[in-house]
Amino acid sequence: MQSGTRAKRQPAWHMLASEYSEATLNEKGSGEYDPSFVITKLGAKVNRVVVAGLLERLEVRETSNGSTLHQGQMRDPSGVHYFSVGDYATESMRELTLVLAKKLEAGEPVLLLMVAKSKWYQTDEGAIYTSLRPEEACEIDAQQYALWLTRTCEDTLQRMKHFSDSLSAEPTREGLIGAGIPEHMVDGLLVSRNHYGEIDIENYTLNIMQALDIAEGRMEAASQPVAAPAPNQDADAGEVATGDESEVKETIISIIEQLDQGDGVDFETVLTNTVARGFDRSLAEDKLDELSNEGTLHEPRFGWFRIVA
Amino acid sequence: MSEKYETHVKSILAECPDANPEEVSAAFAKYETEFFIPPQDAMRSILRRFKGETTPTPSAGTSGSSSSAPKPTRKVSRLSELKGDDREIEIEVEIISHNIRDQTIRGEEKQIAFGLLEDNPWEENGEKNRWEYKDWGPNSNITPGSVVRIEGASVNEYQGKMSLNINQSTRIAVIREGTRPVTAPGEAQDISSLPSEGYVCIVGRILATRPDQIHRKDGTGSIDIIRGRLADETGTIGFLSWEPLEHEVGTLLKIESAQVRTFRDTPELNFGRTTKIEVYHDKNFANVDALSEQTVLTLSELRDGARDVDAVVQITEWAKRSFTRDGEERFLWSGQIADPTGRCRMSAWSELPITEDQLPLTVRLKGVRVRAWQGIPDITIDTIDQVEILDAPPWDSELDLKNHTVEVALHELSTGASRIGISTSAIVVSVREDSGFIKRCTECRRVLREGACADHGPNDGNNDIRLRLAIDDGRASVSLLTNKDATLSLLGMNESELQGAIDDAGQIAFVQSLREKMLGRKINASGRTIVDEQGAMLLADGASMIDEDAGLRATEIRAQWRVA
Numbered sequence: 001m002q003s004g005t006r007a008k009r010q011p012a013w014h015m016l017a018s019e020y021s022e023a024t025l026n027e028k029g030s031g032e033y034d035p036s037f038v039i040t041k042l043g044a045k046v047n048r049v050v051v052a053g054l055l056e057r058l059e060v061r062e063t064s065n066g067s068t069l070h071q072g073q074m075r076d077p078s079g080v081h082y083f084s085v086g087d088y089a090t091e092s093m094r095e096l097t098l099v100l101a102k103k104l105e106a107g108e109p110v111l112l113l114m115v116a117k118s119k120w121y122q123t124d125e126g127a128i129y130t131s132l133r134p135e136e137a138c139e140i141d142a143q144q145y146a147l148w149l150t151r152t153c154e155d156t157l158q159r160m161k162h163f164s165d166s167l168s169a170e171p172t173r174e175g176l177i178g179a180g181i182p183e184h185m186v187d188g189l190l191v192s193r194n195h196y197g198e199i200d201i202e203n204y205t206l207n208i209m210q211a212l213d214i215a216e217g218r219m220e221a222a223s224q225p226v227a228a229p230a231p232n233q234d235a236d237a238g239e240v241a242t243g244d245e246s247e248v249k250e251t252i253i254s255i256i257e258q259l260d261q262g263d264g265v266d267f268e269t270v271l272t273n274t275v276a277r278g279f280d281r282s283l284a285e286d287k288l289d290e291l292s293n294e295g296t297l298h299e300p301r302f303g304w305f306r307i308v309a
Numbered sequence: 310m311s312e313k314y315e316t317h318v319k320s321i322l323a324e325c326p327d328a329n330p331e332e333v334s335a336a337f338a339k340y341e342t343e344f345f346i347p348p349q350d351a352m353r354s355i356l357r358r359f360k361g362e363t364t365p366t367p368s369a370g371t372s373g374s375s376s377s378a379p380k381p382t383r384k385v386s387r388l389s390e391l392k393g394d395d396r397e398i399e400i401e402v403e404i405i406s407h408n409i410r411d412q413t414i415r416g417e418e419k420q421i422a423f424g425l426l427e428d429n430p431w432e433e434n435g436e437k438n439r440w441e442y443k444d445w446g447p448n449s450n451i452t453p454g455s456v457v458r459i460e461g462a463s464v465n466e467y468q469g470k471m472s473l474n475i476n477q478s479t480r481i482a483v484i485r486e487g488t489r490p491v492t493a494p495g496e497a498q499d500i501s502s503l504p505s506e507g508y509v510c511i512v513g514r515i516l517a518t519r520p521d522q523i524h525r526k527d528g529t530g531s532i533d534i535i536r537g538r539l540a541d542e543t544g545t546i547g548f549l550s551w552e553p554l555e556h557e558v559g560t561l562l563k564i565e566s567a568q569v570r571t572f573r574d575t576p577e578l579n580f581g582r583t584t585k586i587e588v589y590h591d592k593n594f595a596n597v598d599a600l601s602e603q604t605v606l607t608l609s610e611l612r613d614g615a616r617d618v619d620a621v622v623q624i625t626e627w628a629k630r631s632f633t634r635d636g637e638e639r640f641l642w643s644g645q646i647a648d649p650t651g652r653c654r655m656s657a658w659s660e661l662p663i664t665e666d667q668l669p670l671t672v673r674l675k676g677v678r679v680r681a682w683q684g685i686p687d688i689t690i691d692t693i694d695q696v697e698i699l700d701a702p703p704w705d706s707e708l709d710l711k712n713h714t715v716e717v718a719l720h721e722l723s724t725g726a727s728r729i730g731i732s733t734s735a736i737v738v739s740v741r742e743d744s745g746f747i748k749r750c751t752e753c754r755r756v757l758r759e760g761a762c763a764d765h766g767p768n769d770g771n772n773d774i775r776l777r778l779a780i781d782d783g784r785a786s787v788s789l790l791t792n793k794d795a796t797l798s799l800l801g802m803n804e805s806e807l808q809g810a811i812d813d814a815g816q817i818a819f820v821q822s823l824r825e826k827m828l829g830r831k832i833n834a835s836g837r838t839i840v841d842e843q844g845a846m847l848l849a850d851g852a853s854m855i856d857e858d859a860g861l862r863a864t865e866i867r868a869q870w871r872v873a
Contacts, residue, residue, distance in 0.1 A: 008723075008844040009779060009786040012738045027482055050738060050781075050829055054346050056354050075350055092742065092817045107358035109344050109351075113829040115738045136739055138824040142345040146859030148829055150866060151736070155783055157870045171449050173486065184720070184784045187483070190450055209872055214345050215863035223347040259868050269871050 010035050010047035011184070012115055014152040018078035018207050019159075020049065024128040025195040026120045038118040038130050041199045042159040043166065043189035046118045049132065051081055052140065052148040055110040058101045070097045074112055077149070077214060077222070078207035083116060083132040096137060113140045113148060146215040153208045153215070160201055162189065209277075221277075248279050248287045253296065256305055264304035314338070317348040321356055328359040382460055388428040388438045388473075393466030401458045401484060403430040405439060407451055422447035426473065430456045430485075444475040451475075456485040497563065501543035505571045511578075512563045512589050513539035513546075514600055515556055517617050517676065538617045539564075539578065540600035547616045550580040556588070559597045563589035573614030573681070574726065609650035609715075611688070612726050613681035620677070620688070622646040623669045623702055624655070625711040646688065647710035652730035654682070657690040662698070669710065671702040684727030684839040714835050722838050723785035723845040732835030733847070734855060737827040738786065739779035742820050745811055749773050774807065776823070780832060780847075787845045789834055795852045831855040 023046070025039040035047045053076035061069045063086075070085040085097045103110050114137035120130045140148070162181050166189045169179035176186045213222035255273045259265045267288070274284040288305070291297045297305045314337040321333045333355065340351035382399040385391060391398060406424035422444040429437045443465075444451060451457060460480040465472045475481070497512040518537035525531065535550040539562070548567070556562060565585040567578045580586065605619045627644035643656040647669075663670060675695050680687050690696060702708075719735040722728065748770030749755065750762035761767040774793040779786055791799060800807065800823075811819045836849035866872070 008842075009788070011784055011786045012736075012781045013783055014736075029482070029484065048738075050736065052829065054340075054344065054350065054354060057357070075346075075353070077347070077350060090742070092821055095817065096821065109340055109346070109354065111344050111346075115828065136824055136828060138821070138828045140825075140829065142343060143859060144829065145345055147857055147862070150857075150859050150862040153863070154866050154870075157866070157872070173452065182784070187486075194449060205872060210347075212863045212867060212872065214347065216860045217345070219341050219345070219347060223341070223349065258864055259871070261868055273872070 012048040012050045013044050013046050014050050014148070014155045015040070015044065015046070016078040016152055016156060016204070016207055016211070017051070017053070017074075017076050017081045019044070019156065019204060020046070020051070020081065020118075020130060020132075021079055023120075023130055025192060026128060027191070036118070036120075037188075038120050039188050039192050039195070041192060041196050042156070042163045042201070042204070043185055043192040044159055045184075045188035048115065048117055048135075050113070050115050050148070050152075051132070052076065052111070052113040052145055052152075053081065055100060055104060055112045056080065058097065058104050060101070070101065072097075074114075076152075077210045078204075081132055082130075083114070083134055084119075085134060089133070090135070093134060093136065100139075111140050111142065111145050112137055113144065114138075146217070149211045149215040153211050156204060156208060159185070160204060163201065166193065245283075245287065248274065248284055249291055249296075251277055251279065252284065252288055252291060253307060256297065256307055260306060264300050264306040267303040267305070270305060314348055317352060320352065321359060324356055325359040333359060386429070388440050388471070391464050391471065393464055393471060395464040397461050398464065399458065399460045400428065400462070401430055401456060402426040402428050403456045404451055404453050407453045420447055421445055422451065424453070440472055441470075442473040442475055446475060446477055446479070446481075448475065448479075448481045450481050450483050452486075455483055458482045458484055499543040500539070500541045500546050503546065503569055503576060505576050506569055508566050508568055509578075510563070510565045511539070511541065511546075511567065512561070512591070512594075513541045514561045514594065514597060515558050516540050516545060516597060516601055516604065518554065518556070518558060536616070538604070540595075540603060542595050542600070545600070545603050545617075546576060546578055548578040548580060552580060552582065552584070554580065554586070556586075561589045561591060561594055563587050574612040575614035575616070575679075607650040608646070608648045608653050608686070609717075609725065609728060611653065611679050611686035613679060613684075613686065615679040617676050618674070618679055618688070620648070620674045621671065621699070621703055622648050622655070622674065622688075623671050623710050624663065625652075625669045627661075627663050627665065627668060629660075645711070647713060647730070649704050649708060649710070649713070649715070651715050651728050652710070652713070653686045653688065653728075655688040655690065657696075659690075659693050661690070661693060661696055671699040673697040673699055681727065684841065685729055685837065686726060719780065719782040719787055720785035722847065723787050723840070725840065727838050727840045729837040731838065732833060732851075733780075733787075734831055734833045735780035735782045735787070737778055737830055737832050738781040740820055740823045740827055741777035741779075742817070744776040744778070744820055744823060745774065745816065746808070747773050747775060774804065776852075778827070778832075780834070785845075787838075787847050789832075789847045789849060789852075791834065791849045791852045792836075795834075795836075795849050799852045799854070827854065831857060 019040050019042060020038070023038045023040040026037060027039060028034070028036040037045045037047050039045050051074070053074040056073045056075050058070055058072035061071055063069050067087045072083050074081045074083065085093055100110055100112070114134040116132035116134040118130065119133050120128055122128050162185045165179050166176055166181055169175045169181070171190060171193060173186055173190065176189060181189060210222050251274055252270060255270055256265045259269060270288060271281060271284055275281050292299060292305065295308060298308050300306055314334050317337055318330050318333045322328060322330060336355045336358065337348045337351060340346040340355070341348060382397045383395065384399040386400065388400070403426065404424065405427050407422055408424050410421060410423070424442060425439050426442050427437045427439045429435050459475060460482070461476070462479050463474045463476065465474050497510050500511060500513060503509055516538040518535055521534050521536045522531045523534055535554045536547065538545055538547050564580065567580055567584050569576050570579055604617060608620070608622065611618065623646060625645045625647055627642065630641050630643060631638055632641065633639070641656060641658065642660060643654060646653060646655045674688065674690070675697070677695050678689050680689055714730050714732045717731045717733050719733050722731065722733055748757045750757055750765050751768050751771055752765040753762065755762055755764070757770045774796050776791045776796050776799070778789040780789045797803060797807065802810065814822060831854070832852060833855055834847055834849040834852040836847055836851065839846045839848065
């Protein structure tokens with residue numbers, strides 16, 4: 001981005017609150033029109049987002065210079081976004097904010113979708129905080145919320161893949177391009193890797209599983225406490241929830257139901273997904289065997305499972 | 310009500326003993342069924358509601374007053390402004406070279422980087438100074454040819470020689486990626502990776518050469534030049550030689566110190582007095598026939614200013630036009646052409662053996678040039694021998710190219726050439742406040758601002774209807790303008806219904822109602838694009854919202870990405 005020229009409009013990232021709020025890296029150009037970015041652990045170089053969720057708080061604050069500032073928070077399945085609407089916002093955004101604040105005061109649930117600019121500031125101690133400045137927003141219904149969740153899950157999964165692919169590549173521009181990382185992810189991945197070092201992306205997988213449950217209207221599953229990451233660690237293994245045996249079977253069946261595209265679902269996929277839902281791996285293995293032996297499942301080819309119709 | 314929410318209701322009651330358990334339970338049910346919010350996520354909202362006015366104050370002082378500058382840095386634009394003991398300086402420079410070496414520091418093996426940097430990176434041909442630098446980081450984002458802003462470096466003076474120390478705490482922001490590869494002189498570069506400006510060395514075979522003349526604008530005569538085209542296995546490039554060039558088509562040449570200049574959107578090599586040209590020997594270098602294949606372009610690949618272009622296209626419309634120049638009536642033939650990648654215009658300065666009843670007609674074009682009008686490529690045919698009529702198209706002859714629209718990913722539209730006959734799908738991320746009725750200048754059709762045109766002054770204007778949106782695929786953002794018909798069909802209204810809706814609600818509320826219908830949703834739009842430095846604009850004559858089933862998508866995503 002060359003100084004002095006007005007930049008192109010920055011793209012908007014569909015992003016869960018967990019990915020955005022965990023970001024502590026930023027970049028700001030020196031020119032008047034140089035965009036400012038928050039760079040996430042997955043390497044998204046974010047100037048603008050499309051986010052949605054339940055409006056949880058929206059309050060007026062008087063700032064030191066006498067202008068008014070609405071501060072709010074919005075919850076999605078992965079966490080909370082903090083945002084503010086000040087005098088700098090457009091008239092329509094400020095009007096909408098007043099309407100939403102009234103609704104919230106009256107105890108009405110508000111599902112909100114917003115297109116917002118990323119903001120960050122640094123405390124004197126050097127800690128980075130991020131927030132959002134909505135540009136445009138609207139109330140949405142549960143169906144639209146579900147659609148936003150699916151888009152966001154898909155984009156996040158794609159970023160997770162680019163992130164994983166980038167780990168085995170030479171940490172240079174050419175290295176990442178060579179590893180098939182698309183242009184729009186390269187700059188972010190180069191600096192995020194330097195800044196965050198080794199990160200654990202398992203949490204994002206859990207967020208996505210829960211978000212997809214909601215999108216499918218499977219509220220039961222979404223309401224269950226999120227399972228701990230893969231339990232094959234060490235001494236704690238004894239504490240892993242083994243779950244009710246029939247529950248394991250039900251889970252396995254529902255996983256195969258969902259994932260079967262006609263050829264069945266392979267052994268490893270069934271097990272990873274069962275484990276990710278909080279079940280013990282060896283128990284899941286046993287139950288998969290049992291289901292196969294009792295004739296609920298069959299193996300059209302070795303290691304691939306289908307439900308017997 | 311159900312026991313389903315028992316534990317959640319209990320937690321609420323613990324905080325608000327006066328609340329009615331039935332009501333609390335009903336609230337959880339409502340959040341879950343109507344808003345898809347699971348109880349654990351609804352907790353806070355419901356707690357807040359039953360606690361009434363006593364809202365918990367937000368934790369952590371997030372006041373907007375704190376400043377974001379961690380350490381004061383001294384900002385300079387030239388290296389000459391620096392003194393030998395300067396610390397914490399900030400400067401924008403171009404990285405000329407970057408080398409990494411291993412060094413043992415206090416018994417520890419460590420990599421450090423060193424090289425040359427140059428100040429004043431933005432001024433073309435401006436005065437520039439070079440210093441050596443050492444990067445103790447080393448920072449992975451320093452690459453040769455890139456322009457970076459160095460924040461928090463210090464100056465090192467040793468025996469009167471100044472250099473820059475980039476420390477581990479120094480921040481490096483890449484402002485421009487290394488688009489100008491810095492290559493050692495004499496080392497040939499691939500034609501496909503040539504920079505858009507600068508001096509280069511290449512090895513290539515001559516595909517075409519012809520004498521030409523450039524007429525001086527001031528009328529003091531003309532200069533004889535040679536134009537032509539060179540190719541290697543990665544691509545082809547046109548050239549212009551200001552010096553005599555006797556080599557024949559097919560000759561393999563090594564050319565040093567040729568200057569790349571970009572005319573319109575097309576780079577071209579310039580050979581001058583300092584350019585060194587010699588015959589090069591490489592038995593394995595591809596022959597002319599193989600290399601010529603590369604000059605065959607599809608319409609989607611055309612760029613303004615391109616020359617010596619070969620293409621196979623279908624002429625779908627063709628007409629003779631007359632105009633007067635210097636008091637003399639002249640003729641021009643022009644029309645629409647298409648191939649499976651898109652549509653554009655074509656013009657000919659001489660009559661082609663084509664009659665209207667033969668259309669559509671497939672032709673092979675050889676050595677034609679490309680101009681663009683409003684960014685849309687227009688192929689120019691100068692002589693009749695550039696056109697060969699084919700019996701049948703090389704693609705499926707059933708394809709109706711006249712009404713053919715090509716589906717293109719948004720991020721491809723945003724960077725390529727301007728195109729006609731495309732459609733794309735993306736998410737609506739903005740509905741502009743000036744969507745709805747507008748007035749256009751009666752002279753030039755530009756939108757009037759406060760009753761006046763920037764070029765033609767105040768006028769009454771003509772009414773028109775349009776939506777101004779921004780659409781986005783997560784990689785690029787494009788401005789979408791829907792014309793009157795597309796707008797009305799998208800909104801499902803006729804003109805008077807639209808007028809009524811705006812009169813009832815007012816402009817701001819009307820636009821907000823559009824956002825409720827469109828923001829965050831997927832739209833498909835078809836039409837043409839205009840691409841320039843500020844980004845791409847899609848002028849749509851058709852647009853529709855795309856309905857999607859979230860549950861189905863979610864299940865597809867699980868299968869595709871293997872998440873259960």
